[in-house]
Amino acid sequence: MASKLGIIAGGGEFPGLVIAACRADGRPFHVLGLTGHADPKIIGDAPADWIRLGEAGTGFKLLKEAGVAEIVMIGPVRRPTLKELAPDWRTTKFFARVGLKALGDDGLLRAVAKEIESEGFTVVGIDSVLADCLAVAGPYGGLVPDDQAQSDILRAWEVAKGIGALDVGQAVVVQQGIVLGVEAVEGTDSLIRRCAELKREGPGGVLVKVRKPGQDRRLDLPTIGLATLREAAAAGLRGIVVQAGGALVLGREAIGAEADRLGLFVLGREDAC
Amino acid sequence: MASKLGIIAGGGEFPGLVIAACRADGRPFHVLGLTGHADPKIIGDAPADWIRLGEAGTGFKLLKEAGVAEIVMIGPVRRPTLKELAPDWRTTKFFARVGLKALGDDGLLRAVAKEIESEGFTVVGIDSVLADCLAVAGPYGGLVPDDQAQSDILRAWEVAKGIGALDVGQAVVVQQGIVLGVEAVEGTDSLIRRCAELKREGPGGVLVKVRKPGQDRRLDLPTIGLATLREAAAAGLRGIVVQAGGALVLGREAIGAEADRLGLFVLGREDAC
Numbered sequence: 184m185a186s187k188l189g190i191i192a193g194g195g196e197f198p199g200l201v202i203a204a205c206r207a208d209g210r211p212f213h214v215l216g217l218t219g220h221a222d223p224k225i226i227g228d229a230p231a232d233w234i235r236l237g238e239a240g241t242g243f244k245l246l247k248e249a250g251v252a253e254i255v256m257i258g259p260v261r262r263p264t265l266k267e268l269a270p271d272w273r274t275t276k277f278f279a280r281v282g283l284k285a286l287g288d289d290g291l292l293r294a295v296a297k298e299i300e301s302e303g304f305t306v307v308g309i310d311s312v313l314a315d316c317l318a319v320a321g322p323y324g325g326l327v328p329d330d331q332a333q334s335d336i337l338r339a340w341e342v343a344k345g346i347g348a349l350d351v352g353q354a355v356v357v358q359q360g361i362v363l364g365v366e367a368v369e370g371t372d373s374l375i376r377r378c379a380e381l382k383r384e385g386p387g388g389v390l391v392k393v394r395k396p397g398q399d400r401r402l403d404l405p406t407i408g409l410a411t412l413r414e415a416a417a418a419g420l421r422g423i424v425v426q427a428g429g430a431l432v433l434g435r436e437a438i439g440a441e442a443d444r445l446g447l448f449v450l451g452r453e454d455a456c
Numbered sequence: 457m458a459s460k461l462g463i464i465a466g467g468g469e470f471p472g473l474v475i476a477a478c479r480a481d482g483r484p485f486h487v488l489g490l491t492g493h494a495d496p497k498i499i500g501d502a503p504a505d506w507i508r509l510g511e512a513g514t515g516f517k518l519l520k521e522a523g524v525a526e527i528v529m530i531g532p533v534r535r536p537t538l539k540e541l542a543p544d545w546r547t548t549k550f551f552a553r554v555g556l557k558a559l560g561d562d563g564l565l566r567a568v569a570k571e572i573e574s575e576g577f578t579v580v581g582i583d584s585v586l587a588d589c590l591a592v593a594g595p596y597g598g599l600v601p602d603d604q605a606q607s608d609i610l611r612a613w614e615v616a617k618g619i620g621a622l623d624v625g626q627a628v629v630v631q632q633g634i635v636l637g638v639e640a641v642e643g644t645d646s647l648i649r650r651c652a653e654l655k656r657e658g659p660g661g662v663l664v665k666v667r668k669p670g671q672d673r674r675l676d677l678p679t680i681g682l683a684t685l686r687e688a689a690a691a692g693l694r695g696i697v698v699q700a701g702g703a704l705v706l707g708r709e710a711i712g713a714e715a716d717r718l719g720l721f722v723l724g725r726e727d728a729c
């Protein structure tokens with residue numbers, strides 16, 4: 184029987200999917216909700232404790248008491264300021280080692296994973312729990328990009344990889360060769376809404392989301408769900424492209440059906456490199 | 457006596473400054489306003505013709521009739537869609553050579569400058585007309601960045617150079633090591649307003665604007681003016697940094713005085729490379 188799974192839950196719908204998958208498989212689990220990030224409605228009546236981000240000491244104690252062996256970290260966590268963090272002793276010790284500068288850095292997530300493993304836990308990727316959610320290559324619905332869209336995809340891919348390498352963001356919107364927007368800390372939904380206002384006349388825009396070069400597959404992969412498709416359609420975009428094997432797609436069949444209903448293409452694309 | 461100057465005018469206040477400088481120096485000039493981009497109030501009663509972006513043939517004819525020798529291109533021009541462009545024969549010939557793809561590319565500006573020179577004009581930089589507007593090294597007002605701001609400046613500089621190399625934008629906002637926003641097609645004012653909403657608690661944020669690597673100094677240099685300072689202050693930013701020799705600063709003394717009044721630092725910084 185699989186070991187007990189610790190679910191460190193950030194925002195969005197994914198923590199709920201992991202809980203549902205554990206229940207369906209009969210796998211024991213325990214949730215550690217991050218206050219102000221995880222949605223209590225999504226966690227529902229699952230066995231759970233709640234901590235602030237700065238309470239690493241309490242968090243490790245609670246996960247050990249719950250008898251957890253493997254840990255999955257799932258759902259976006261807004262980066263805190265030092266004041267919001269209000270670190271406990273264990274958290275302070277951690278930052279004394281990795282440096283406070285790490286607060287603004289994606290290296291932080293890798294350092295957190297390492298820290299969790301130093302406490303005797305094993306950090307696993309979401310795809311080991313939800314086998315079907317890692318993006319596959321090829322179209323999700325019936326639509327595929329035309330030549331203009333293909334050309335926008337290539338440009339957006341290049342820029343997305345570039346801003347990923349700078350550790351800035353994962354998502355880019357391009358229309359007719361023009362970069363309408365680049366994601367930083369605001370998140371993809373907010374990027375899409377902004378690009379709706381910046382769109383030119385004419386066929387409009389593709390969203391590309393890729394994994395940052397060197398990004399640990401277990402941590403914070405780019406994610407799309409039904410809500411992303413609806414935002415993209417509302418903004419007049421033509422389609423969404425994610426990196427095959429480097430992004431999470433929330434419900435393969437549901438995404439394909441919704442893409443067809445909305446008239447969008449949704450595509451998993453292999454990284455050339 | 458200096459030759460007659462052709463002023464191809466895009467948006468913002470700069471065309472007005474160039475006109476004022478020509479008048480102050482007694483230099484003859486003729487404005488070619490770009491309809492929908494240049495502000496008729498800024499051009500005022502200066503001798504001017506107006507064309508759409510796609511009317512290159514008419515534009516060359518008008519500039520020759522006006523007896524212009526040197527040309528300065530000044531003020532931002534929003535990139536048009538093909539439909540908005542509605543190119544005349546001369547413009548079509550140009551795009552047949554450089555490729556329509558250039559519409560989404562900064563290479564376009566270089567191609568336009570080359571095209572203008574192929575008609576017998578000389579394209580000059582704004583700094584040859586407004587000697588005092590190229591950013592100098594050092595602080596413009598009395599305030600200078602502290603250690604936290606210095607660290608944010610280094611991070612923003614790195615990202616700004618990176619997105620410049622990708623030909624995406626020129627401006628970045630960083631607070632406490634976190635990239636709040638990256639400029640694409642929306643423009644700097646819009647970037648600053650967005651970052652006001654994304655700012656964390658605590659001391660907040662620097663705006664860095666740099667020249668794109670390889671960018672022709674005569675063309676579309678990053679620009680700050682009094683309005684930029686006011687937007688930055690309203691957004692709670694701590695200061696603005698531009699690249700010494702690679703940005704235009706609209707009125708040195710006025711900028712320094714306004715920076716002091718608003719409690720911002722404004723700094724010209726040398727590129728390390």
